Amino acid sequence: xxxxxxxxxxxxxxxxxxxxxxxxxxxxxxxxxxxxxxxxxxxxxxxxxxxxxxxxxxxxxxxxxxxxxxxxxxxxxxxxxxxxxxxxxxxxxxxxxxxxxxxxxxxxxxxxxxxxxxxxxxxxxxxxxxxxxxxxxxxxxxxxxxxxxxxxxxxxxxxxxxxxxxxxxxxxxxxxxxxxxxxxxxxxxxxxxxxxxxxxxxxxxxxxxxxxxxxxxxxxxxxxxxxxxxxxxxxxxxxxxx
Amino acid sequence: xxxxxxxxxxxxxxxxxxxxxxxxxxxxxxxxxxxxxxxxxxxxxxxxxxxxxxxxxxxxxxxxxxxxxxxxxxxxxxxxxxxxxxxxxxxxxxxxxxxxxxxxxxxxxxxxxxxxxxxxxxxxxxxxxxxxxxxxxxxxxxxxxxxxxxxxxxxxxxxxxxxxxxxxxxxxxxxxxxxxxxxxxxxxxxxxxxxxxxxxxxxxxxxxxxxxxxxxxxxxxxxxxxxxxxxxxxxxxxxxxxxxxxxxxxxxxxxxxxxxxxxxxxxxxxxxxxxxxxxxxxxxxxxxxxxxxxxxxxxxxxxxxxxxxxxxxxxxxxxxxxxxxxxxx
Numbered sequence: 001x002x003x004x005x006x007x008x009x010x011x012x013x014x015x016x017x018x019x020x021x022x023x024x025x026x027x028x029x030x031x032x033x034x035x036x037x038x039x040x041x042x043x044x045x046x047x048x049x050x051x052x053x054x055x056x057x058x059x060x061x062x063x064x065x066x067x068x069x070x071x072x073x074x075x076x077x078x079x080x081x082x083x084x085x086x087x088x089x090x091x092x093x094x095x096x097x098x099x100x101x102x103x104x105x106x107x108x109x110x111x112x113x114x115x116x117x118x119x120x121x122x123x124x125x126x127x128x129x130x131x132x133x134x135x136x137x138x139x140x141x142x143x144x145x146x147x148x149x150x151x152x153x154x155x156x157x158x159x160x161x162x163x164x165x166x167x168x169x170x171x172x173x174x175x176x177x178x179x180x181x182x183x184x185x186x187x188x189x190x191x192x193x194x195x196x197x198x199x200x201x202x203x204x205x206x207x208x209x210x211x212x213x214x215x216x217x218x219x220x221x222x223x224x225x226x227x228x229x230x231x232x233x234x235x236x237x238x239x240x241x242x
Numbered sequence: 243x244x245x246x247x248x249x250x251x252x253x254x255x256x257x258x259x260x261x262x263x264x265x266x267x268x269x270x271x272x273x274x275x276x277x278x279x280x281x282x283x284x285x286x287x288x289x290x291x292x293x294x295x296x297x298x299x300x301x302x303x304x305x306x307x308x309x310x311x312x313x314x315x316x317x318x319x320x321x322x323x324x325x326x327x328x329x330x331x332x333x334x335x336x337x338x339x340x341x342x343x344x345x346x347x348x349x350x351x352x353x354x355x356x357x358x359x360x361x362x363x364x365x366x367x368x369x370x371x372x373x374x375x376x377x378x379x380x381x382x383x384x385x386x387x388x389x390x391x392x393x394x395x396x397x398x399x400x401x402x403x404x405x406x407x408x409x410x411x412x413x414x415x416x417x418x419x420x421x422x423x424x425x426x427x428x429x430x431x432x433x434x435x436x437x438x439x440x441x442x443x444x445x446x447x448x449x450x451x452x453x454x455x456x457x458x459x460x461x462x463x464x465x466x467x468x469x470x471x472x473x474x475x476x477x478x479x480x481x482x483x484x485x486x487x488x489x490x491x492x493x494x495x496x497x498x499x500x501x502x503x504x505x506x507x508x509x510x511x512x513x514x515x516x517x518x519x520x521x522x523x524x525x526x527x528x529x530x531x532x533x534x535x536x537x538x539x540x541x542x543x544x545x546x547x548x549x550x551x552x553x554x555x556x557x558x559x560x561x562x563x564x565x566x567x568x569x570x571x
Binding site for chain 2: 005006009012013014016017076079080081083084086087088089090091
């Protein structure tokens with residue numbers, strides 16, 4: 001219950017930070033209407049373009065949401081707040097958990113708004129399909145959230161904005177969030193190794209009724225574990241120095 | 243000293259980290275050592291602090307005060323030696339909510355009001371004080387609804403005090419708490435600290451102001467270059483470092499007459515030259531007035547105040563030129 005108060009204020013802080021909404025919600029929403037609105041009846045990668053692009057924008061927006069939440073650790077570290085928190089009973093994992101949870105809540109918000117936007121452009125899925133898509137996106141975000149915390153420990157505040165924005169934009173682009181980069185060939189093989197590819201594929205998977213292939217689960221798991229290890233090392237290095 | 247008696251009445255002790263039958267043990271630093279590269283920040287210091295004591299760590303910059311405090315709070319791992327807080331390791335004591343810390347650097351968390359921030363921090367502790375009471379005590383209630391980013395320096399400092407106090411810790415550690423404050427801010431700050439000390443809490447603060455240590459501590463530990471060079475009640479420490487020296491040439495005057503002047507602690511004679519020591523500036527002013535009034539032939543008067551740095555060097559017997567690289571920062 002006590003930890004809940006802490007998390008509640010974390011969420012409140014994030015909502016009040018309007019800048020946070022620009023890349024996680026407003027930007028994807030504008031792109032969605034601007035681009036999908038003009039190609040409502042097109043078919044991409046075997047599914048309707050609005051569905052494909054809606055999922056792509058969900059991936060882009062939600063990735064920005066979870067990555068920047070973790071990334072804000074850098075700012076709190078710089079102003080000395082992290083040190084102050086280490087003199088309280090707050091557990092390090094609770095601190096990180098609050099950051100991840102906040103990122104996920106913001107991601108969820110942006111996913112729901114984009115789903116409504118998709119519906120307004122004729123995207124129709126039944127309840128199971130919506131939930132499958134949502135579930136897969138949330139799982140796919142795990143390595144991205146971890147990466148946010150990792151960058152929060154490796155990068156200074158000044159370069160954090162470009163670092164986070166650059167990484168999520170690149171992952172979104174390569175993963176096909178703005179349109180499929182490749183449907184066959186070597187590039188596809190490479191792209192399939194990225195977590196962002198599988199987040200974007202969540203829409204198609206949901207529609208097809210089939211689960212993610214085993215490959216997807218492995219890619220997400222490996223990225224999460226590897227980034228998690230690096231994060232743990234970065235955390236140890238940062239706290240040992242002070 | 244009365245603070246030792248406070249150990250007998252210890253309301254919250256032992257709830258989390260020790261059994262009720264155990265006696266409160268206060269704070270113990272044993273052979274605590276820490277180096278950063280070639281610089282020996284803290285060199286094997288031993289300190290025992292009784293529960294309820296208000297202790298000042300006094301010393302110039304680079305004396306090792308902040309490093310000592312960081313080790314007490316578990317923020318820095320000592321190279322060797324141990325810290326024990328109420329019978330536990332610093333980390334365990336911090337986890338049990340027994341410790342409140344106000345660090346030297348650090349601003350407040352943004353996108354929250356003052357009240358929200360204090361409430362957020364209070365929620366982390368097992369037995370926090372009432373948020374409204376803390377706002378009242380620290381004089382932050384007037385701007386409690388203002389965002390933490392829209393405060394003056396003095397207001398920010400008060401909020402940091404509130405954050406440290408709301409935990410209702412047994413030990414409050416403050417690293418140069420008044421460095422950013424003006425005279426009035428300092429007075430207000432110590433006013434709220436007195437209220438804390440009156441509740442039997444242990445307070446350890448670092449400062450490089452002798453006056454501050456003298457006015458608010460029961461005991462002063464003088465640090466220089468990572469070592470403890472003096473440890474005792476403020477009156478004793480003050481005499482050691484806060485003194486003034488008067489040199490004067492007085493023809494045909496007896497030493498006894500000079501020693502008897504008001505404000506003079508000791509007097510030495512070498513021919514016509516006298517060296518008088520006084521415990522503080524008020525005493526030296528007094529001594530000087532009567533000296534010049536009574537001995538009209540006095541000439542070549544020289545008054546020297548021992549600065550903290552110089553006083554430390556005198557105490558440690560080190561030559562000012564013998565400063566090792568980095569230690570004088």
